[in-house]
Amino acid sequence: MENIKLGLKENWKQFSLLVLVNAFVGGMVGLERSILPEIAEKEFGIAATSAILSFIVVFGVVKAISNYYAGALANRFGRKNLLVLGWIFAIPIPFILIYAENWNWIIAANVLLGINQGLAWSSTVVMKIDLVGEKQRGFAMGLNEFAGYFAVAVVAFLTGWIASEYGVRPYPFYLGIGLMILGLLFSIFLINDTRHHVAKDEGSSDMLRLKNIFWDTTWKDKNLGSVSQAGLINNLNDGMAWGLFPILLSGKGFNLEQIGIVTALYPAVWGIGQLFTGRMADIFSKKDMLFIGMLLQAIVLVILVWAETMTHFVILSSLLGWGTAMVYPTFLATIADNTHPQDRAKSIGIFRLWRDLGYAIGAILTGLIADLVSIEAAIMLIGILTLISAGIIFLRMDYKDNKAVKLLKFKN
Helix, strand or coil: CCCCCCCCCCCHHHHHHHHHHHHHHHHHHHHHHCCHHHHHHHCCCCCCHHHHCHHHHHHHHHHHHHHHHHHHHHHHHCHHHHHHHHHHHHCCHHHHHHHCCCHHHHHHHHHHHHHHHHHHHHHHHHHHHHHHCCCCHHHHHHHHHHHHHHHHHHHHHHHHHHHHHHCCCCHHHHHHHHHHHHHHHHHHHCCCCCHHHHHHHHCCCCCCCCCCHHHHHHHHCHHHHHHHHHHHHHHHHHHHHHHHHHHHHHHCCCCHHHHHHHHHHHHHHHHHHHHHHHHHHHHECHHHHHHHHHHHHHHHHHHHCCCCCHHHHHHHHHHHHHHHHHHHHHHHHHHHHCCCHHHHHHHHHHHHHHHHHHHHHHHHHHHHHHHHCCHHHHHHHHHHHHHHHHHHHHHHCCCCCCCCECCCCCCC
């Protein structure tokens, strides 16, 4: 135990490997990001928006539940074991997507993808927080989420380009076979468990244990509850963007390559931005970061209703990505700051449960409204809900960090 040290510099080798593994995890989501709606319409003849978005609903629900169990079981079974298990569930995914004969195969692939993402991504998050200790949590989460979402963007762009050149199947999904193999081998042979780092952090923590981790994280605790609701709304946005952006752009006459650019740009800015916003979360007030990020997302979504040209979508997708980048690493750093080390993995799992249920809620809600009214009405509703979420952060959070630099004048 005396040889265990906390900090990014002290654990840079394991930390770097975990960043790379999380890039492989994110790449598995990127496989589907730009071309599954096209496959639904062109190969399986599915026209209803709500039916097309069913793969996101399944993915969101399964990932959310897997997040919860990853957090609940992390201390008992070990972070590394859950990471490896997550990659084992990923093995069939690219092959199912290549050989799918109907839409039910796609749904099955997304069940496995949800388990893979919930177990593998949650494990890398918790392990990085374990390694770095208190001072650099925001930066650690920024690097983690950058790796994951930049990989989403790169793979989404590559699959869109490959699909436009060689067809939507099978070639785009060959990327997934490589990602799956690398992720599994790295996790088995190169990643070490971080349970001893948790014990080291526990000895220096002055946080009290939560009385009821589930309800405190969900809503009862002002800071944890504010983060959980904002996480849900944030991924409700992302579920909408994932499902509706390709359909919206296709309806406006954009080709597959243009759709690939726009759908990749949002997670690219989101991913790269977190290299900066993660570090910002260690310096500036986390409440300010969360409020500004959610407010920016709300404004962009409302304006998006009137977007028409490629330039409009490029600018708005970039701003939406930056708003998301401001909140994503800050969510996780705030949860870590407000929990005891022994509660942390479970609390992060509960937060990620609610956050990723946003995928399912967003896909169902926006799919129904898009079918019954219009895609623009669905986007407007999500914008209004995001504005309400920013208001909850503004009014409810009571985040006391006297060392933080304030971005806004309101009392934290």
